Structures are given as structure tokens and as C-alpha cells.
Amino acid sequence: MVQIITDSTSxxxxxxxEALGVEVAPLSVHFGExxxxxxxxxxxxxxYVRLRAAQALPTTAQVNPExxxxxxQAHRDRGDDVVALFIASKLSGTCQSAMIARxxxxxxxxxxxxxxxxxxxxxxxxxMAARLRDQGLSAREIAEELERLxxxxxxxxxxxxxxxxxxxGRISGAAAVVGGMLGITxxxxxxDGVVQAAGKARGRKAAYxxxxxxxxxxxxxxxxxxxxxHADAPQIMAECEAYFQARIPGMEVLESSIGSVVGTHAGPxxxxxxxxxxx
Numbered sequence: 695m696v697q698i699i700t701d702s703t704s705x706x707x708x709x710x711x712e713a714l715g716v717e718v719a720p721l722s723v724h725f726g727e728x729x730x731x732x733x734x735x736x737x738x739x740x741x742y743v744r745l746r747a748a749q750a751l752p753t754t755a756q757v758n759p760e761x762x763x764x765x766x767q768a769h770r771d772r773g774d775d776v777v778a779l780f781i782a783s784k785l786s787g788t789c790q791s792a793m794i795a796r797x798x799x800x801x802x803x804x805x806x807x808x809x810x811x812x813x814x815x816x817x818x819x820x821x822m823a824a825r826l827r828d829q830g831l832s833a834r835e836i837a838e839e840l841e842r843l844x845x846x847x848x849x850x851x852x853x854x855x856x857x858x859x860x861x862x863g864r865i866s867g868a869a870a871v872v873g874g875m876l877g878i879t880x881x882x883x884x885x886d887g888v889v890q891a892a893g894k895a896r897g898r899k900a901a902y903x904x905x906x907x908x909x910x911x912x913x914x915x916x917x918x919x920x921x922x923x924h925a926d927a928p929q930i931m932a933e934c935e936a937y938f939q940a941r942i943p944g945m946e947v948l949e950s951s952i953g954s955v956v957g958t959h960a961g962p963x964x965x966x967x968x969x970x971x972x973x
Contacts, residue, residue, distance in 0.1 A: 696833045697769045698823045699778040701757060701788050702732035704816040705923065705950045714824040719765060721781075721788060722755045723954040732955045741954040742926040742962050751858065754955045756788040762795030770800050775833035777823055779807040779840060781816060782887030805837035807844070810887040813960075814923030814950035815849040815968040821919055821948060843970060848912060849884040850905045851923075851966025852898055852930070856880050856891060858961030881905065882966070889959075898930070902937045905967070909942075915972040916944045922967055923950035925957045930965040938967060 700706070702720040711718055720731040725744055730736040732754075736744075745752065762778075769776050778796075780789040789808045796804045809816045822843055826836045879901040883892040895901040914920060920942075924931035931949065939945060952960060 695774045696827045697774045697776050700820045701780050703781040703812050703955050704820050705813045705953045706817050716820055716824060719757045721757055721955045724753045733953050736954055738951050738953055752958050754958050756786045757791055759791040759794040762792045763798055766795050766799040766804055776804040777833050777836045779809050779819055781812045782810045783808045784887035785812055805833050807837055807840050810844055811849055811884050813952050813956045814921040817950050818921040818968050846971045849968040851882045851964050852901045853880050854963030858959055912971045914942050915970045918970045919946040919948050920969040921948045923952055925952035925960050925964040926962040927965050934965050
């Protein structure tokens, strides 16, 4: 059997984790002296209430190598191979922790993939990993196909403000200036594991039009699922989803709610799309 493991920044709901048969290792978020496991000790709704009221940005922490050694060893003891895919290594040390653990446990039967993305982009890759497993591919074959798929993946999101990304050091102060401009909607993308301010527009509709032009240049492969996600903004996700469904017929749509670790940096009010480019 092949066991799929990911981390909590994939933002898969508990129901979706169970349906896919994947294991999730939680990162942690810290409000002062209080520590919570992402997606375990704190609901998304409770997290955003805390975030909006916080005087200082909470901190987040990666999964340590010891935790991955424990998880990997348990699966190898059962005779299972492991495919493990994680938040971009440029955003967290979680993937590096997994690589260390892989070498300690069994490098021949554990395959660790740096997704180069996060949140519903990572969740989309996990969905594909589970489908490939269910098609009967070996762990090595799944890992090889995921490496090909991640090169074709695109991620775009609108945010209400860039202040949280700036506070967390994820983007530069200069890039964050646009987030404070009246009526301007910043647009993010993720390329090669880096979150960046890719564009700006006057209002969300114009932002979707900007994204539509980018997507037209790299069309959606509608034979594969498309993921939409939001950070405490289901109405914005629904708006974004409706916009693209009207323009890209035949999409299989997946939905995700952004949890506490990614939400710490993106802030509330973020929503977007992730898809695979047509070959």
C-alpha cells in the first residue's frame, strides 16, 4: 500500500482527509504563550476571530524531524511505502524536516516532494496524489507524476490587504504599499515556492479580469480538478468561483477554507484559484 502524507497547510477539511485516506501532520500557531496545532486545537472560525483582535501577528512553527520519523517509521513497519508532499520549502522548514526523517527511516521507500505551493494549491496536489494511488501507481510513479504536475500548476488569489504578508516578512514593504491604496485589490501568485504581489486592480471584478487574462495565456486543463479557496471569506470565493465557472465550462471544482498557519500570513479576505495548465 502507498500512504499519502501532507501537512496542515494543505487546508483539507477533516472530512476530505478521511475521504482521500491521507494523513496530515499539523504545524502550530502561537498567540503569545498560547500554542495551537493547526486544524486540531483551533477551528478556522475561532482563529480569524483571534487574528482580527490580535495586537501582534501570531507566530507559526514547522513540523519537526522527530514527528516525521515517528510517522514514517509507523508506515514502514506496516510495509507501506510513503509519498509525502509539503508546503513550499521557501515558506517553511517542514519539508526539510521530512527530508531529514526520510534519510533516517528508509530513503528507498519514502518519497518527499517540495510542492512549491501552499494552501489550496497544495491541497490540489494532494488530491492528485490520492487519485494516482487509487489508480494503482507505485509510490515512485506517484512522486514522479507529482513533480511533473507541480510544474504545470498555477495559483492566483485576491487579498483585501497585504499588511499581514508584510508583517510576516513574506513580501517586501514596497510591494505592500499597494495594499493600502484606496479601492485597489492586490493579486498574489505563487511561482517556484515564492508568494509574490503579481498585480493590482481597481476592485475585485477587475482583479478577476486580470487573472482571466493570465489564465487565457496558460489555459486550464479541465480534465483535472480546479481548486478554489478562501480565508474567512466564503462569499468572495463563491464570487471568484462563479466568475471562472462562467468562462471555463466543464471544470471539476474543489473548495477549501484556509486555516490558521496560512491565514496568519495571508490575513482574512483572501480568495483564489489553483489549476493545472493544459499540456
